Amino acid sequence: MQTLAKDPGQSVSNELPLTRSLPVEAFHAWEAFFTRLVFAGLDWGDITIALEGFQARSTGGVDWRDWHDRWLKLGQDYEQSAEKALAAGHHLTARQWLLKAAACGHFAEFMYFDNAPLKHETRMWVTRVFHRAIPALEYPTERFTVAYKGLSLPAYFMRPATPGPHPCVLLVNGLDSAKEVELYVFAQSFLARGMAVMLFDGPGQGEFIGVEPLRPDFEDVVGTVLQQLRGNSNVDPNRIGIFGVSYGGYLATRAAAFHPRDIKACVNLAGTFDLDNYLSINPRVRTDFRFVFKKPNDEEMSRLARERLNLNDAPALTAPLLCIHGEQDNVFPYASCKRFMDWARGERELIAYPRERHVSTNYFADFIPRFGDWMAVKLGAVPQRR
Amino acid sequence: MQTLAKDPGQSVSNELPLTRSLPVEAFHAWEAFFTRLVFAGLDWGDITIALEGFQARSTGGVDWRDWHDRWLKLGQDYEQSAEKALAAGHHLTARQWLLKAAACGHFAEFMYFDNAPLKHETRMWVTRVFHRAIPALEYPTERFTVAYKGLSLPAYFMRPATPGPHPCVLLVNGLDSAKEVELYVFAQSFLARGMAVMLFDGPGQGEFIGVEPLRPDFEDVVGTVLQQLRGNSNVDPNRIGIFGVSYGGYLATRAAAFHPRDIKACVNLAGTFDLDNYLSINPRVRTDFRFVFKKPNDEEMSRLARERLNLNDAPALTAPLLCIHGEQDNVFPYASCKRFMDWARGERELIAYPRERHVSTNYFADFIPRFGDWMAVKLGAVPQRR
Numbered sequence: 001m002q003t004l005a006k007d008p009g010q011s012v013s014n015e016l017p018l019t020r021s022l023p024v025e026a027f028h029a030w031e032a033f034f035t036r037l038v039f040a041g042l043d044w045g046d047i048t049i050a051l052e053g054f055q056a057r058s059t060g061g062v063d064w065r066d067w068h069d070r071w072l073k074l075g076q077d078y079e080q081s082a083e084k085a086l087a088a089g090h091h092l093t094a095r096q097w098l099l100k101a102a103a104c105g106h107f108a109e110f111m112y113f114d115n116a117p118l119k120h121e122t123r124m125w126v127t128r129v130f131h132r133a134i135p136a137l138e139y140p141t142e143r144f145t146v147a148y149k150g151l152s153l154p155a156y157f158m159r160p161a162t163p164g165p166h167p168c169v170l171l172v173n174g175l176d177s178a179k180e181v182e183l184y185v186f187a188q189s190f191l192a193r194g195m196a197v198m199l200f201d202g203p204g205q206g207e208f209i210g211v212e213p214l215r216p217d218f219e220d221v222v223g224t225v226l227q228q229l230r231g232n233s234n235v236d237p238n239r240i241g242i243f244g245v246s247y248g249g250y251l252a253t254r255a256a257a258f259h260p261r262d263i264k265a266c267v268n269l270a271g272t273f274d275l276d277n278y279l280s281i282n283p284r285v286r287t288d289f290r291f292v293f294k295k296p297n298d299e300e301m302s303r304l305a306r307e308r309l310n311l312n313d314a315p316a317l318t319a320p321l322l323c324i325h326g327e328q329d330n331v332f333p334y335a336s337c338k339r340f341m342d343w344a345r346g347e348r349e350l351i352a353y354p355r356e357r358h359v360s361t362n363y364f365a366d367f368i369p370r371f372g373d374w375m376a377v378k379l380g381a382v383p384q385r386r
Numbered sequence: 387m388q389t390l391a392k393d394p395g396q397s398v399s400n401e402l403p404l405t406r407s408l409p410v411e412a413f414h415a416w417e418a419f420f421t422r423l424v425f426a427g428l429d430w431g432d433i434t435i436a437l438e439g440f441q442a443r444s445t446g447g448v449d450w451r452d453w454h455d456r457w458l459k460l461g462q463d464y465e466q467s468a469e470k471a472l473a474a475g476h477h478l479t480a481r482q483w484l485l486k487a488a489a490c491g492h493f494a495e496f497m498y499f500d501n502a503p504l505k506h507e508t509r510m511w512v513t514r515v516f517h518r519a520i521p522a523l524e525y526p527t528e529r530f531t532v533a534y535k536g537l538s539l540p541a542y543f544m545r546p547a548t549p550g551p552h553p554c555v556l557l558v559n560g561l562d563s564a565k566e567v568e569l570y571v572f573a574q575s576f577l578a579r580g581m582a583v584m585l586f587d588g589p590g591q592g593e594f595i596g597v598e599p600l601r602p603d604f605e606d607v608v609g610t611v612l613q614q615l616r617g618n619s620n621v622d623p624n625r626i627g628i629f630g631v632s633y634g635g636y637l638a639t640r641a642a643a644f645h646p647r648d649i650k651a652c653v654n655l656a657g658t659f660d661l662d663n664y665l666s667i668n669p670r671v672r673t674d675f676r677f678v679f680k681k682p683n684d685e686e687m688s689r690l691a692r693e694r695l696n697l698n699d700a701p702a703l704t705a706p707l708l709c710i711h712g713e714q715d716n717v718f719p720y721a722s723c724k725r726f727m728d729w730a731r732g733e734r735e736l737i738a739y740p741r742e743r744h745v746s747t748n749y750f751a752d753f754i755p756r757f758g759d760w761m762a763v764k765l766g767a768v769p770q771r772r
Binding site: 022031037043044045081085093100193361372 | 430
């Protein structure tokens with residue numbers, strides 16, 4: 001008889017209840033993130049294991065360092081299990097656990113801003129863990145870099161296994177998403193429908209958060225990425241689309257407006273038309289903005305936001321546009337979403353959720369297939385059938 | 387401009403808060419099921435949408451009719467969306483929503499025993515919804531029936547797309563699982579690793595719950611299923627395994643013991659060796675047992691349990707056995723699991739989780755890949771690589 005695995009919780013059972021459950025304090029403190037954690041492939045068991053024994057601070061507020069350490073620990077446990085699976089030749093299992101590890105590591109750092117070196121270290125661990133999963137991923141995946149103004153932008157190109165060239169969708173991060181986690185999940189919707197995808201970090205995104213500031217002229221970054229994409233024989237350069245989530249929705253739409261000949265369709269998931277409301281956004285998201293744009297205070301950040309971070313002077317979008325927005329969004333208000341619809345000159349469609357907040361996360365399962373189908377139609381992609 | 391979708395919550399927004407969240411009462415009442423809901427493919431958003439506005443009863447206890455109606459409503463919403471997707475030719479989207487609908491419908495009825503006709507009606511709706519997903523499922527899937535003592539046992543055969551014959555795993559339901567939901571999810575672990583699967587409802591299982599009693603000699607049912615399987619040219623009759631969850635773990639192990647020449651490996655996920663503890667099991671699970679065995683009271687049920695529902699007189703298992711069990715299981719105690727290990731005569735392995743309860747549901751992501759790999763090794767299956 002061989003015992004294959006032992007619950008690692010055993011070693012701490014002196015301090016914790018005999019059986020495992022989520023403290024109600026953790027429910028109150030973190031419920032707003034549960035949709036996103038589950039969307040990213042984490043189970044309720046992962047949430048329970050990571051957050052068991054959580055205690056609310058007597059001062060109120062949340063302890064992001066505690067959150068960071070809990071999720072990183074679970075991620076490291078998955079990584080260790082994955083190493084054993086790889087050694088045993090169990091590649092599918094290793095893939096699943098490495099993707100779990102990447103998600104745990106990303107959520108460890110995604111809202112943790114008080115210790116920039118540790119945040120960056122954890123973020124780079126996410127990348128390394130994901131790289132180990134690449135040979136086992138469902139779709140053929142290549143790592144490469146895009147040279148941009150002295151930086152090497154890290155990128156993944158993934159494509160259907162069928163012969164190309166394929167239509168291709170660029171996926172654009174928001175302030176606190178990871179190409180290895182959220183973009184990877186969104187990308188499955190395009191891949192399954194016969195489109196290749198390109199996931200990348202521009203300055204101020206993903207691996208560059210806190211390292212290089214996000215550029216107000218993000219279209220310049222996308223221009224360089226598009227140039228490289230045109231040289232990829234697996235890509236049909238006449239069928240390129242773009243997708244962005246949250247602030248990435250703004251960036252994607254902006255890039256599409258500035259590259260009308262290259263980008264044939266645009267999905268804007270919860271992006272904003274301008275940032276004139278910057279000072280009224282909640283403190284956590286303002287911290288996120290300052291960190292990403294490397295601004296020392298709200299005064300400088302709000303000036304940049306007002307002067308540069310909007311589409312007021314951008315050419316009107318001519319490519320088809322799909323906007324998805326929660327009408328109760330208190331980060332990027334719905335009114336701003338409606339400005340996209342007035343501004344764009346091409347075909348435009350709207351999926352609005354009256355009772356949803358930012359990114360309408362209760363409806364991931366509703367809109368992720370919808371935007372995949374929409375893009376497939378716009379780019380003439382052929383969904384995989386077995 | 388076209389509006390593609392509107393949040394159905396709009397129509398009830400007079401009674402509900404402006405934005406959507408899960409009431410803490412719902413967290414307290416239903417937390418024990420969250421692992422299972424998410425495992426079955428439901429999102430946190432689904433849980434929030436289904437249970438928003440939930441109020442605890444002043445009498446304590448839970449209102450299973452309310453629970454039933456909430457989940458069925460969400461399932462019907464998904465079905466309606468899926469119909470539109472099918473009409474538009476969006477088969478992948480329809481698959482995802484139909485599987486969601488089936489899961490919602492199953493959880494609507496899985497613990498609802500007070501209205502047997504309604505329970506059965508909802509259960510059959512689950513089957514119909516799943517049938518509509520079959521043409522779009524990832525793996526080739528055939529519906530068929532097994533003739534057994536005047537009944538037509540409903541079954542699905544699913545196989546890798548690669549040429550057969552394949553090793554094949556029979557999956558056995560517990561008291562309250564559905565072949566379209568839990569077994570379907572477990573089956574993916576085998577399919578992805580190069581094994582075909584057969585999911586079926588014996589008397590007292592799935593579609594027959596409350597209609598025909600579960601048979602103490604369940605091995606007789608499996609014998610008939612095995613006979614049919616041997617005639618399937620896609621199956622290698624020398625490489626058949628069996629898997630069972632919860633009470634199905636007992637049934638699977640029992641069947642493997644009685645069919646030593648046919649069944650080459652057995653996974654017992656949280657099954658019990660005997661039911662001598664029947665009267666000490668919690669009331670909800672006792673209701674489940676009485677409903678499934680069609681016994682009018684605990685006295686008759688406990689007599690049947692003591693006299694017939696154990697492996698005391700079964701031939702010792704010779705096929706390799708993998709047991710997975712939570713050491714804090716208060717439905718089927720861990721001590722009972724250890725009896726399997728003493729009783730079996732072949733190779734045997736154990737995955738034990740010291741702080742987990744029944745089915746160790748916090749560790750789905752740990753043990754589902756493990757039992758898939760274990761079975762692949764025992765049956766000589768070749769995992770899919772792209």
